[in-house]
Amino acid sequence: MTYQDALDFLYPLHRFGIRPGLERVFALLDLLGAPQKRLGQVVHVAGTNGKGTVSASLASIFQASGRKTALYTSPHLVDFTERIRINGVQIPRERVVHYCSLLKSAVIDNHSTFFEATTAIAFAWFADEGVDVSIIETGMGGRLDATNIVDSDYVVLTSIGFDHTEWLGGTLALIAAEKAAIIKKGCSVFTAVSDPESLRPIRTMAARCDAPLLSSVTDAVCRVSAREPGMIELDISTVLRRYPALKVPLTGFFHASNVTLAVMVAESAGIGAEHISLGLERLLQTGYRARLEKIGVSPTVLLDVSHNPDGIRETVNTLCSFRHCYHQVWVVLGLASDKDAKAVVRELLRLNASFVVVPIPSERSASSELLCSLCQEEGAEATVFTNGREALASLRATAGDDDLILVTGSFYLAGDIIASGI
Template identity: 50%
Template sequence: GMKPGLERVFRLLDRLGSPQEHECLVVHIAGTNGKGTVASVVASMFQAAGKRTGLYTSPHLISFRERIRVDGQMISGDDVASLVSLMKEGIEQEQATFFEATTALAFEYFRRQQVEVMVLETGMGGRLDATNVTRPRYVVIPSISRDHTRWLGDTIQGIAAEKAAVIKPGTEVYTAVEDSEALGPIMKRTDETGAVLHQLCDEVSIELEGHSLGSLQFTLTTPGRVYHSLVAPLTGLFHISNLALAVLVAEHAGLTDTEIREGLRLMRRTGYRARLEVISRDPCTIVLDVSHNAAGIERSIDALLEVCSSTGNRCVVLGLADDKDATGIAGHLARFADEVLTVNLPVERSMDAERLAEACRSHGIAASGRTSVCEALDEARGKAGPGGIVLVTGSFYLAGEVVRIDMPGGAP
């Protein structure tokens, strides 16, 4: 039967002839942090293997079209328009949400494009997420922590159970989760469905060879192979577990060492960006980050402290949605920032910049609100000065604004 909460998206898909049942390999990625990274790397690896690969991610930085890609290419504006007009009546009659409609549109586009692999990132949660309408061959759960506390219930077990619901009979499940509270519901779900659970800590060993701002190099040993000196264009040791999960999936699916290596090296061609991405190095380094919860920001700060010289001023531009843990986030920023400039996000659910500045000040950081992202960025550049660093973090929306203002890398 249909699950309550998924009826609308199923009815929308029925009207299209159930494109989610298109015969292909499905990789479904659920969890709190690391989803986008795993999705991009897995998609890049299958592309390197010559498989026609659909990638569905959210949210976007600048353009809605970023969410739906085939072989790295965004869906065209024309294709969006024609699919929306095809689906318009159904969307209205079913009163579908934005995410439900977008997800159905992605499945229909992928079917029309005859993809061989679909890589799907859940929106929020898992059990009732609009993406939870397929039978995935692989499920990856990179991490579990508290993010949207007001939606998913407050316990780690509750959050993990929501995410684990994307596991189906016949799924190979890969996770880096080690915390017993979070692992419990994942193990329970794999038992119930007869899926196979692979825990990263049991299956790989990692030898770090080098890391800097924008690059990781490491040797990875899996049950089947040794991957010598893999290189990824990423900042932060915490990413290695995400990358290792992607390698395990690709290896299990039959990809070669060469394909896996190339997929890793070229992962940015999937449109992946704004994860501790350096968008300018002169006169000061500007780093763009989409971390938006305490666990993600903690990892980003750790990563920057590992690779940044101790000299130079450090300024942070911060904007958060109003359901985030501002105090917890400020505590992590206090280890890094000389000063924080807070901004309102260009969305209704923005946390007030002054309230955010107050949370930072309560941790002893010099902090004050600014009226616009543009103004905050200019001022942060000045405060960082030559050799300094500006970190822009807290939200996809904020990162998108900065990409718009500062288009040296061009639109994604």
């Protein structure tokens, strides 16, 4: 089996779609010797938005402290191996081949999903490499997510919003309950959730599990002392100490609550201020990309993976603070068919932008024609291009030097742009 053979085996597993449940992933892990029991300290991260920021921040901080740190995230942008890293290094392709060879028959027999197979590969490699700590992102929800077979030392619940409602429920309380189900007996829980409807089931689950609950809203104070495109400086005070002048190479003050969560977890794990500061400065070395990432100048081009109304709202809020710097704003937009397109478009309209609508490179892509019509119905100027690469190339050739081009709406779209090298 070659690496391409392994991918050709894994990717078609998407045909099984989303199938919540833990029995199939347990079967795969049993075949590999139960690696989920050999992951070192485990930080399990769930939430509608912000998982990537918290996970990357924590991975970088733990690495800076000298601990061998595993990081499991999804989806990837360009290559499958991005999902599975130790100390920032992606899993070698030959190890993907090795674990695929071991799992292939069981995956076929059990009708395992892509995410279940990927989770088994990640946990097997982490265990075989003897990691000290594992930062594990949920794929979707929590209760029946394939990652919910770990015994967590720390649980982080970032935010609760409307996404994947067909699986998680149509109210914030139901969605929060699904995500809070990753809380385990005696673990420490950290959350940025503040609205009562979402917080109630989190508190209930934490109490049921005798798990102490800390909030970045009530148990810490974070001030953004400086911000500019590509860098924020935070002053964070927890119940134990103050962390002044933390430099974080991100754009947008909305990252502050997620970085605060990471600092609180790191502090609880006994990591000192020097390593916390150093880890945050090195955040991008974890492979964290496409969060309002500047990939071009004259015109400015920003690449962003926000893909639901709450995430887009935070992106737009940030860009509104810089809007006066740009003459015209262009939005290259591609969405999956299960997203609330109208809510996304209405948020983006606050930028007074012109839209270029494209399909995302996925069978789950929303119709470009329907999305374009929606933009026009909402009063925006909108056109359709065949793909994001052509749209961006055309805009770069025609937009003014003082214009802004925002490419947003999907991990798939961002990954295609990165892969193109445009």
